[in-house]
Amino acid sequence: MTTDKINKLIDIAAEKIYEASHVVALVGAGMSAESGIPTYRGSGGIWTKIGEPDPRSFQNFMNDPKLWWERMLNPDRVNVESPERAKFTKALAEAKPNPGHFALVELEKIGKLDTIITQNVDGLHRIAGNNNVAEIHGNRNYYRCLDCSSRFLRDEFMIIDIPPKCPNCQGMIKGDGVMFGEPIPSDVLARCITAAQNCDAMLVLGTSGTVYPAASFPTEAYMNGAYIVEINPERTPISDVVTTQIAGATGDILPLLVAKIQDGIIISYLFGTKYYGV
Ligand code: OAD
Numbered sequence: 001m002t003t004d005k006i007n008k009l010i011d012i013a014a015e016k017i018y019e020a021s022h023v024v025a026l027v028g029a030g031m032s033a034e035s036g037i038p039t040y041r042g043s044g045g046i047w048t049k050i051g052e053p054d055p056r057s058f059q060n061f062m063n064d065p066k067l068w069w070e071r072m073l074n075p076d077r078v079n080v081e082s083p084e085r086a087k088f089t090k091a092l093a094e095a096k097p098n099p100g101h102f103a104l105v106e107l108e109k110i111g112k113l114d115t116i117i118t119q120n121v122d123g124l125h126r127i128a129g130n131n132n133v134a135e136i137h138g139n140r141n142y143y144r145c146l147d148c149s150s151r152f153l154r155d156e157f158m159i160i161d162i163p164p165k166c167p168n169c170q171g172m173i174k175g176d177g178v179m180f181g182e183p184i185p186s187d188v189l190a191r192c193i194t195a196a197q198n199c200d201a202m203l204v205l206g207t208s209g210t211v212y213p214a215a216s217f218p219t220e221a222y223m224n225g226a227y228i229v230e231i232n233p234e235r236t237p238i239s240d241v242v243t244t245q246i247a248g249a250t251g252d253i254l255p256l257l258v259a260k261i262q263d264g265i266i267i268s269y270l271f272g273t274k275y276y277g278v
Pocket of ligand 1: 031033039041119250
């Protein structure tokens with residue numbers, strides 16, 4: 001895609017987002033690639049290197065939660081067994097938000113982003129400063145009670161016995177990150193579905209669109225009449241249903257897009273005219 005073409009597509013997307021009333025962003029691992037966290041699939045992806053986790057991971061946890069906790073509390077052992085996973089965990093722990101994350105903070109501030117539905121467990125949207133974030137696959141910085149869904153910051157949670165018990169209801173505690181085979185927690189799933197159903201514009205950012213239910217949200221929103229813009233250097237299964245596909249990195253494109261939307265707001269405020277973009 002040429003720079004001219006990309007700029008034209010950014011103009012189109014900016015006007016559509018500017019005109020929308022309820023904007024949602026669906027985010028995947030590509031959004032954090034520029035923060036140094038490898039994606040899951042594609043070249044350099046962690047699953048490409050070490051294979052996808054066992055689809056029965058959650059069942060295995062439920063069968064022997066103590067074993068999971070022993071490994072969790074002894075990362076050195078896991079690091080020796082899987083150096084690639086250790087590198088991935090280190091990248092997650094050291095990552096800082098990138099310009100794409102900060103562009104979404106601006107978008108929320110100017111009232112043009114209702115909800116971020118993120119599949120990322122890195123917590124970078126919250127760290128960047130977004131307030132309305134639905135972490136559909138959980139957040140690695142938290143533990144969660146499987147019974148009452150209370151979340152606890154890992155750094156503040158006192159582990160006395162393993163497996164630990166929820167201080168609120170005595171239920172079983174695990175990491176908040178959703179394991180393969182684990183149902184999406186019902187509270188966050190309900191938030192995601194409501195946001196996706198009610199939006200009239202959706203940004204689809206750095207996701208391969210292969211993991212459900214998140215992958216179904218763009219098609220559902222499109223069927224409800226929403227405008228869909230995808231930002232991704234590669235085409236994905238979602239590219240076929242989107243209205244605008246911008247080939248590029250979110251860290252490059254999102255700051256340009258948000259600046260254009262801000263221009264539109266300023267121009268309409270100063271001159272009372274409609275956005276001039278296209
Ligand atoms: P994937 O690794 O499947 O896809 C990453 C996408 O990001 C690809 O489409 C890349 O082309 C794109 N990409 C790479 N660099 C980018 C950049 N700088 N800017 C924009 N896009 C870029 O990651 P997800 O779609 O997030 O689940 O995967 C979904 C789920 O699969 C993850 O949440 C994880 C995994 O199994 C769990 O762990 C539960």
